[in-house]
Amino acid sequence: MKSDEYVRFLTEQFVRYMETPREERKKARMEQKAQRPPLRNQLFGQIPDAIENYVASIRSKLKKH
Structure with missing residues (x-):
């Protein structure tokens, strides 16, 4: 992956993260925590x-005796 592609990818991820409402992000984090072992x-x-x-x-075994 070239550096410009990587920067584009990071920018897209950041914009997607910032566009989601705060409550939705919080809910997703809580669901991930609940699924963790x-x-x-x-x-x-x-x-x-x-x-x-x-x-x-x-x-x-001790209770049986």
């Missing part, structure tokens, strides 16, 4: 879920 999964992947399941299985 929890922070612990973003940082550590599936490890926290695996640990949680492991601890739950140990607790259930």
Whole structure:
């Protein structure tokens, strides 16, 4: 991509952003945040879920005895 094409692209994106109403931009941001996975999964992947399941299985075994 040439530099003039890149500048044109950035300008178009900026103009599109500025033309959308503030409430609409805010609503879109909130929807994106709602769709994101929890922070612990973003940082550590599936490890926290695996640990949680492991601890739950140990607790259930201890309650049976």
